[in-house]
Amino acid sequence: TDRTAITVTWLKKHRLLYVGATRHPFILGIRDGSVDISSFKRWLGQDYIFVRAFVPFVASVLLKAWKESDDKADVDVILGGISALNDEVSWFKNEASKWAVALDSVVPQQANLNYCRFLERLMSPEVDYTQAITAFWAIETVYRESFAHCLEEGSRTPQELKETCQRWGNDGFGQYCSSLQSIANRRLEKASDEVVAKAEVNLLEILEHEVEFWNMSRGAA
Numbered sequence: 001t002d003r004t005a006i007t008v009t010w011l012k013k014h015r016l017l018y019v020g021a022t023r024h025p026f027i028l029g030i031r032d033g034s035v036d037i038s039s040f041k042r043w044l045g046q047d048y049i050f051v052r053a054f055v056p057f058v059a060s061v062l063l064k065a066w067k068e069s070d071d072k073a074d075v076d077v078i079l080g081g082i083s084a085l086n087d088e089v090s091w092f093k094n095e096a097s098k099w100a101v102a103l104d105s106v107v108p109q110q111a112n113l114n115y116c117r118f119l120e121r122l123m124s125p126e127v128d129y130t131q132a133i134t135a136f137w138a139i140e141t142v143y144r145e146s147f148a149h150c151l152e153e154g155s156r157t158p159q160e161l162k163e164t165c166q167r168w169g170n171d172g173f174g175q176y177c178s179s180l181q182s183i184a185n186r187r188l189e190k191a192s193d194e195v196v197a198k199a200e201v202n203l204l205e206i207l208e209h210e211v212e213f214w215n216m217s218r219g220a221a
């Protein structure tokens, strides 16, 4: 039997979409220094709105882990994620004031509303822990892979954007994403075919939402 972790297989199978989500022109523009600062500011304002909706989603994953998980350590990993999100919300407020982005008057764009609505669906009690933790891993991993690329050898990320890239591109965040991936793989191995199929469909939907989310940075939507 194939002992390769399911998530690894999926990322290979859906490589084009995964690359689309993690090597988007907005990210490539940060990496080569050609990004337009107004695009960065648009992304910042929209992502703050997304992160606020992501908090209750992660809380729902924590609740499901506590109720359904076969390994108590899962709750600790998710709690670490919630703690990081707490820092992230403060960071957004601080970063927005640096760039003169008024967070309270940012209007969520359609792509953002669509993604937040998808998160709400995943919060439903009918969505089991395996699906929820797999979605959580995928959402975090897209940001990890995208921003780590902006810090790699050969990148020309402008100094004023490096801190943003460090937020999601740092090794600690990478470790955390690996922990989420291990949990997801462990759960998927034991899950029914139906749950595995649903988790794969969710992954595809996440990758599509992420591409649309980056697209918003272009403006003129």
Ligand code: HMH
Pocket: 047, 050, 051, 139, 140, 142, 143, 210, 213
């Ligand atoms: C759109 N996806 C989006 N925003 C984020 N902050 C993350 C993923 C990861 O936290």
